Amino acid sequence: MTTDLNPRYSFETFVLGEPNRVAYNAARSVAESPGASYNPLFIFGPTGLGKTHLLMAIGNRAQSVSEGFSVEYLTVDEFLEAYQVATAMGQADSFRNRFEGVGLLLVDDIQFLAHRRPVQGELLRLLSGFQESGQQMVLTSDTPPADIEDMDERLLRKLDGGLVVDVAPPDREMRRQILEQRAEERGADFEAEVIEAVAAFEVGNVRELLGLLNRLAAFQAVSETPVTADAARAMLDWEVPAEEAVMPIETPRAAEVEDDPFDMTPLFIDMPETDEFADFLSDVSSTVEQQIEVWRERLAASILRWQPEGYRTARLEQAMQSDEVMAPIERLVGQFEADIGRLQEMQEAMREVAPERANDIAFFDPDRVAEAEHLVQKAVRELGALPGPSEAYSPGAFVESGANRVAVTAVGATVSDPGKRYNPLVFVGGPGVGKTHLLHVVGHGLATRDNFWVACMSTQQFLDELQQAIDDDRWDAFRARFGKVDALLIDDVQLLAGRRHSQEEFFYLFNRLLEAGKQVVLTCNVSPRDIEGLDERIVSRFEGGLVAQLDSPDRDLRRAVIIKRLEDLYGAAELDLVDYLAARPASSVRGVLGLVQRVLSAADARGVDPSGRLARELIEGAIPAREDGSRSIRTSGVTSAPGVIHSQDKVIWRWPDPVERIIEELV
Amino acid sequence: MSLVNFTTREITCKIVYYGPGRSGKTTNLQYIYGRVPEGRRGRMVSLATKTDRTLFFDFLPLELGQISGFTTRFQLYTVPGQVYYNATRKLVLQGADGVVFVADSQARQLDENIESLQNLQINLLDNGMDVRDLPVVYQYNKQDLPQDLILSKRELDDALNFRQRPSFQADALSGSGVFETLKGVSELVLRRLSEVSTA
Ligand SMILES: Nc1nc2c(ncn2[C@@H]2O[C@H](COP(=O)(O)OP(=O)(O)OP(=O)(O)O)[C@@H](O)[C@H]2O)c(=O)[nH]1
Ligand SMILES: [Mg+2]
DSSP states (O other), X not given: OOBOOOXXXXXXXSOOOGGGHHHHHHHHHHHHSTTTSOSXXXXXXXXXXXXXXXXXXXXXXXXXXXXXXXXXXXXXXXHHHHHHHHHHTTOHHHHHHTTTTOSEEEEEOGGGGTTOHHHHHHHHHHHHHXXXXXXXXXXXXXXXXXXXXXXXXXXXXXXXXXXXXXXXXXXXHHHHHHHHHHHHHTTOOOOHHHHHHHHTSOOSSHHHHHHHHHHHHHHHHHSSSOOOHHHHHHHHHOOOOTTTOOOOOOOOOGGGOOSOTTOOOOOOOOOOOOOHHHHHHXXXXXXXXXXXXXXXXXXXXXXXXXXXXXXXXXXXXXXXXXXXOOSOHHHHHHHHHHHHHHHHHHHHHHHHXXXXXXXXXXXXXXXXXXHHHHHXXXXXXXXXXXXXXXXXXXXGGOXXXXXXXXXXXXXXXXXXXXXXXSSSEEEEOSTTSSHHHHHHHHHHHHHTSTTOOEEEEEHHHHHHHHHHHHHHTOHHHHHHHHHTOSEEEEXXXXXXXXXXXXXXXXXXXXXXXXXXXXXXXXXXXXXXXGOTTOOHHHHHHHHTSEEEEOOOOOHHHHHHHHXXXXXXXXXXXXXXXXXXXXXXXXXXXXXXXXXXXXXXXXXXXXXXXXXXXXXXXXXXXTOOOHHHHHHHHHHHHHHTSTTOOOOTTTOXXXXXXXXXXXXXXXX | OOSEETTTTEEEEEXXXXXXXXXXXXXXXXXXXXXXXXGGBOOOEEEEOTTSOEEEEEEEEEEEEEETTEEEEEEEEEOOOSGGGHHHHHHHHTTOSEEEEEEEOBGGGHHHHHHHHHHHHHHHHHTTXXXXXXXXXXXXXXXXXXXXXXXXXXXXXXXXXXXXXXXXXXXXXTTBTHHHHHHHHHHHHHHGGGTOOOO
16 A cells, blocks of 8 residues: 655665755654654655655665664645545545555645544554654645645644754756756756746746756757857747647658668667657556556445444455555456355355354354355254154165165265156056065165255154144244255155145245255155045146156065075075075065064064974964955056056056065955 | 556557558658667668658567566558559558558648548458458648649648547657657557456
8 A cells, every 4th residue: 555665766766855854854853863853744846856866865764774664654635545445345444454554644734634624633643652652753745834724723833843854946056957957867968048047937846847958959969059148038938838848850750771671770869858658658557556446445335335244355455555556356246246145145044044043153154154054054953953754764675676776866866966866756667566665765865965065854743844834833944954865765654645735835945946946755645646535736747757666576575575584584584485485475564564574573472483384384384265266356457556657758667467466465 | 568567567559551652651760760779779670662661661679668467569651552552552551550641741642541541441340350440540741842743731630530549740750749649649558458358
């Protein structure tokens, strides 16, 4: 925020004359022993008389006198800006602190503090602090302190308590000296009387004087003969605007370089130096600086916008303090504001879930977005954890076969790519074919993903939760909780049949999850279309995913199930027993396991090993009359596969062999 | 190439002097070249015929040093004004950040000025640039010629400058107006810095 000292401004290059001798001497004495002689030193005088030159000369000298001595030069604009930013950010202290290590503070143009009481107060405080700790301050202004409008009385007294000196316009002698010095510096050779003639012009300040010299130099460079005093006077009297005061000059052209048409580096005689380039450079610099100022303002605007709302703006403040703009401003501010947007969303979510925690500091710090997200997740979980997949249905215990291969394949795809492949995934099948087990297998698979939240529950549990929310009048919380899961797995959705309100809530939730790309997996004991009293909207959405059929176990599956169970219990399975049991039809895995269980219990009761023989005796010895069996065929036909309808392309369906079914029912 | 590169902290302004043949584009660059201290300018590349007509283009790189932490460069180009070098003109225009349209103030050159201005618009369009978005300033050159031969600033503004862009009178041969023009276009170009959001 400060300006560098210009090394060209030294005491050596300062032209000394009667009009500025006092100021010059005071400046030197302050430069050589800062804090020890006049503190503060106040230099005033009209513009263009070298106040800034003196100020910087003090700084340069003080720095060369003692190495490492800290000097800061500020224009009042810079001072004001620093102050405004600091106070806008509620950090007036940091403003004061930043001058702590400064041995010499140079403040230019303090007339601009007129009418600015708060900053005047700040300057007063600063000044007192400086005096106490022996830090030197030098100030300049174009008027004496008392003439600066609306100045704090105490500040005036403070300034008067130091030394107040003025610089007056150069007298003729001084003008002559300045002209001579400058002419020499730039290698222009003027007759003494020309210098004298120019010095005679009553110009108000040094800058104007140098302007005259420039015009003269330009004129001299193009004239055949040296400029005379009369010519100089005549020329300087010209009251023509600079633009029209064009002097015709013969300029050598590129074309005059005859030999090589491709080497056209122009030849120029030394042109009169009229600093046009320097002028251009300073123009460009100030435009660029202004633009960077615009960036800073953009930062400041964003800081001022968000800070009062309680957001931490450290990121922008850092960018603002770095002298150089670090990143494309729009990107920087844009990211910052996007982070705030995210925080607001999180805070909103927290208000739904746990309003008392919605003002956590993390919701106000754009550098802690991840933390805010975490807080919300945590709160949602604490709200009453939704059940996950049950350990009772382990993935390893699920037996795959032709009867469930399609469903199993869909499970694989869903676990590796949730929300993307089959959504919803609906398992359909009669009782005991393993729908619930498979549902939990999906749950376990998904739960191994990082940061992935799986809710897995029965429709009854879902309905209970819903009822509870209605009773407690906490709909929002209910929705927030379910809306936050990454996958929702619900068993036996046929139980929704006939419950209009619950279906509505389910439908709402279901859509929300689907839209958000969250995975939904359901089971149903019949094809959704055949559930009476299930809203058509829901049915058609189910069918929009994948309805995967689980068939009654075939012989292979039965075999596998039996072997697995026997091996689990005994470490081995008797082949005869396996073959015999596997040959018996069953409409469900549960049925198969029931059969195994019967044999095992009998073996246990008799104190013998389970075997094919035992099984035969047990089962065939107990065969009821065939007629009973045929009666139950009809029953079975109705109960075990009531209209499991298959949409041709999505459902694979193999009707169990009727003969086997008959026998199964006899078991 | 973009005006500002935040990663390398560079500002690079490409400015193209455009206009009809013999309007004084090359003369502008030569004048600037003569005013820039040695260390600040690169070699001026100028490809011209013996009769001084630009054959390809003139190129003058200027190093302005560090400004607010950015290494700042200007690249000044002229195009060949003669009608049949249009391919070169189009090429030089690519990536221009600003254009100085150097018009010949002589009354009898008015049609050439207008034609060249139309040609500029077409070439910009062909390069996918929109003249409405591009910083353009006008320079009415050769104002040193006798009054009865030349058009005034107002007349030229009426004929050429219907978008009311900044315009400058100049006598490029003596240099008057040359830096004013350069400053004018630079200012327009640099003002865009705060609008530029992509690196
Ligand atoms: N009187 C007068 N003559 C000028 C001025 N500017 C350029 N000229 C002359 O006009 C002629 C053409 O100038 P150039 O700068 O070569 O023109 P150009 O625009 O580069 O032309 P092309 O390269 O053909 O496109 C030269 O003879 C210059 O000396 C001017 O302001 N006043
Ligand atoms: Mg040319």
